[in-house]
Amino acid sequence: MIDNKMNRRSFFSTLAKITGVAVVAPAVLTTVFSSAANAQKKRGSAPAAGGALPLIDPNDSVAKAVKYIEDYKKSPEAKGNHCITCGFYTKTEVRAGKEVGTCTIFAGKVVLGDAWCASWNKRA
Numbered sequence: 001m002i003d004n005k006m007n008r009r010s011f012f013s014t015l016a017k018i019t020g021v022a023v024v025a026p027a028v029l030t031t032v033f034s035s036a037a038n039a040q041k042k043r044g045s046a047p048a049a050g051g052a053l054p055l056i057d058p059n060d061s062v063a064k065a066v067k068y069i070e071d072y073k074k075s076p077e078a079k080g081n082h083c084i085t086c087g088f089y090t091k092t093e094v095r096a097g098k099e100v101g102t103c104t105i106f107a108g109k110v111v112l113g114d115a116w117c118a119s120w121n122k123r124a
């Protein structure tokens with residue numbers, strides 16, 4: 001079958017002949033996916049490289065229901081509290097200079113660390 005001395009180029013060439021499918025080198029795929037991820041990062045809320053979660057849209061029905069606001073300082077109801085100090089929050093990364101993290105009430109999304117919602121619950 002595959003000779004241990006077979007180099008990378010001949011391996012992909014052989015694989016293409018066997019399967020009848022053009023095989024794209026991993027380096028090309030990495031470049032393609034990296035470009036797509038960078039374009040999404042520039043938009044700010046779409047998934048980034050590595051399958052990062054999108055940012056919650058403040059106009060999302062659940063977000064509206066819990067009065068989610070991206071800047072806690074703009075809500076008197078927040079009383080200085082924000083996602084970073086909430087027990088439902090887990091930091092995941094920093095995007096465009098802003099900390100983001102997951103929140104148990106927004107499955108599959110991330111929230112801004114400086115956001116707040118009416119479900120805020122003091123971190124233990």
Ligand code: SF4
Nearest residue numbers: 083086089103117120
């Ligand atoms: S529940 Fe907590 S972490 Fe989630 S959006 Fe509200 S304040 Fe932020």
